[in-house]
Amino acid sequence: MKGSLIAVEGLDGSGKSTQIYLVKRWLELEGYKVFFTEWNSSVVVKSATQKGKKRQLLTPTTFSLIHCTDFADRYERQVLPLLRAGYIVLCDRYCYTAFARDAVRGCDRQWLRNLYSFAAPADVAFFFDLPLEVALGRILSGRPKLKYHEAGMDLGLSPDPAESFRIFQGRIYQEYRRIIEEFHPVVLDATQSIEKQQEQVRQIIAERIDLAQYRWRILR
Amino acid sequence: MSPRQFYGTPPPGADPASLGGRLIVIEGADGSGRSTQITLLNDWLERNGHATVQVGLRRSTLVSAELDQAKQGNVLGRITMSLFYATDFADQLDNIILPALRAGFVVLADRYIYTLMARAIVRGCDRAWLESLYGLAVIPDVVFYLKVSPQHLVERNFQKKDYLDYWESGMDIGLSADMFESFIKYQRQIEREFTRMQEQYGFQVIEGNRSVRAIAADLQKRVESVL
Numbered sequence: 001m002k003g004s005l006i007a008v009e010g011l012d013g014s015g016k017s018t019q020i021y022l023v024k025r026w027l028e029l030e031g032y033k034v035f036f037t038e039w040n041s042s043v044v045v046k047s048a049t050q051k052g053k054k055r056q057l058l059t060p061t062t063f064s065l066i067h068c069t070d071f072a073d074r075y076e077r078q079v080l081p082l083l084r085a086g087y088i089v090l091c092d093r094y095c096y097t098a099f100a101r102d103a104v105r106g107c108d109r110q111w112l113r114n115l116y117s118f119a120a121p122a123d124v125a126f127f128f129d130l131p132l133e134v135a136l137g138r139i140l141s142g143r144p145k146l147k148y149h150e151a152g153m154d155l156g157l158s159p160d161p162a163e164s165f166r167i168f169q170g171r172i173y174q175e176y177r178r179i180i181e182e183f184h185p186v187v188l189d190a191t192q193s194i195e196k197q198q199e200q201v202r203q204i205i206a207e208r209i210d211l212a213q214y215r216w217r218i219l220r
Numbered sequence: 221m222s223p224r225q226f227y228g229t230p231p232p233g234a235d236p237a238s239l240g241g242r243l244i245v246i247e248g249a250d251g252s253g254r255s256t257q258i259t260l261l262n263d264w265l266e267r268n269g270h271a272t273v274q275v276g277l278r279r280s281t282l283v284s285a286e287l288d289q290a291k292q293g294n295v296l297g298r299i300t301m302s303l304f305y306a307t308d309f310a311d312q313l314d315n316i317i318l319p320a321l322r323a324g325f326v327v328l329a330d331r332y333i334y335t336l337m338a339r340a341i342v343r344g345c346d347r348a349w350l351e352s353l354y355g356l357a358v359i360p361d362v363v364f365y366l367k368v369s370p371q372h373l374v375e376r377n378f379q380k381k382d383y384l385d386y387w388e389s390g391m392d393i394g395l396s397a398d399m400f401e402s403f404i405k406y407q408r409q410i411e412r413e414f415t416r417m418q419e420q421y422g423f424q425v426i427e428g429n430r431s432v433r434a435i436a437a438d439l440q441k442r443v444e445s446v447l
Binding site: 044045047051059061062068072075105108111118 | 229283286290310315349356
C-alpha cells in the first residue's frame with residue numbers, strides 16, 4: 001500500500017474536526033494528493049441507518065453492525081482504492097470511535113476488534129484529549145438539542161437528554177482511555193489554542209509521513 | 221436444562237440461561253426445496269401443538285428493503301455486503317429468534333449464518349473474520365442441509381422461473397460470462413464450502429433429490445427426536 005492514513009479521534013466537542021479540516025487545507029494548498037472522509041456518511045447505507053435511528057429499532061449489535069457496514073462501504077469504495085492509488089486519506093473518526101461507543105453499549109471488545117480487522121490501521125492516529133467536563137460544557141452550552149443516539153438515550157441512563165449525554169460521554173471517555181493504552185495514538189492536549197494544536201499536528205505528520213511522495217504526478 | 225450455547229460471544233442482553241424453545245435450521249440452495257419443506261414442517265409442528273416462528277435471509281425490518289435495493293445495483297464491496305447481511309441477521313436474532321426461544325417457541329430458520337458465510341468465503345472474505353462476526357449466533361438444535369447437485373438445481377430453477385438468478389449464479393464474481401457455466405461453477409463452490417462446514421457444525425445432510433413427501437417424512441422423524 002502506497003498511501004497514508006491519518007485518523008483523528010476524540011470526544012464530541014474536542015475540536016478534532018476543526019483540526020483535521022485544517023490539515024486538509026494545509027496539504028491541499030501545499031499541493032499533495034489528499035482525500036477526506038468522515039464517520040457515518042456512506043450514501044448506500046444511509047437510509048437504513050436513518051430508519052433504524054428514527055424508529056429506534058437498533059439493538060447494541062445492530063447499531064454496531066450498521067455503522068460497521070457504513071464504514072466498510074466507505075473503506076472498500078473510497079479509502080482502500082485511494083490508499084492504493086497513493087493518496088493521503090484523512091479520517092474524521094476511525095475504528096476507535098466504534099470500539100468506544102459500541103463497547104459502552106455492551107458489545108464485546110474483542111469481537112469489535114475482530115469486526116474491524118479488515119481495515120488497515122492508521123499510519124498516524126491523533127487523540128484530542130479534553131477533560132470530560134470541558135467537552136461536556138462545549139456541547140451542552142452550544143447545542144441544546146441532542147439527538148437520541150448521540151445522547152446515548154438508548155442505554156436508558158437517564159430520561160433527561162443532557163444528563164444521559166453526560167453519563168454516556170463519561171463512559172465513552174473511559175473506553176477511550178483504555179484504547180489509548182492499547183493502541184498508543186498521539187495524544188494531544190485539546191485545551192490549547194487551535195493554532196498551537198495545528199502546529200503540533202502538522203509537525204508530527206511531517207515527521208512521520210514522507211510527504212514528498214504524495215505530490216501530484218499529473219500537471220495541474 | 222443447560223444454558224444455550226453460542227458460537228462465540230453472545231450479543232449484549234442475550235441471557236443464555238433464559239433461552240428455551242427449539243431452533244431448527246434448514247439450509248440449501250435456491251431450488252433445493254427448502255421453502256416447501258419449511259411450510260410443511262411448520263404445518264406439522266402447529267398440528268402437534270407447537271408454537272412456531274419463522275426467520276430467513278433479508279427479512280429484517282431494519283435493512284431488508286435496503287438489501288434488496290443493493291442487490292439490484294451490485295455496487296457494494298464484499299465486506300460491506302457481508303456486513304449488511306450480518307446486520308439483517310442480527311436484527312432478526314435480537315428481535316425474533318432470542319425472544320421466541322425465551323418464550324418457548326420452535327424457531328424455523330429458512331437458512332442461517334452458514335449460507336452467509338459460504339457466500340462470503342466464495343467471494344474471498346476471511347474465514348476467521350466471518351467466524352468471529354457470526355460468533356454472536358445461537359447454536360441451533362439441529363441443522364438440516366438439503367443437498368441437491370448443481371445439475372438438479374438448474375432443472376429446479378428453470379421449473380420455478382424461466383431464468384437463472386444473477387446472484388445464485390454468482391455472476392458478480394466473474395466465474396464465467398456464460399450464465400449457465402457460472403451457475404454450475406458457483407453452486408459447486410458453495411457446495412464445497414457446505415461440505416467443509418458440515419463437519420465443523422454438524423449438519424444433518426438430507427438427500428434432496430427425492431419426492432417432497434419422502435423428504436417431509438424424513439424431516440419430521442428427525443425433528444421429533446430434538447423436540
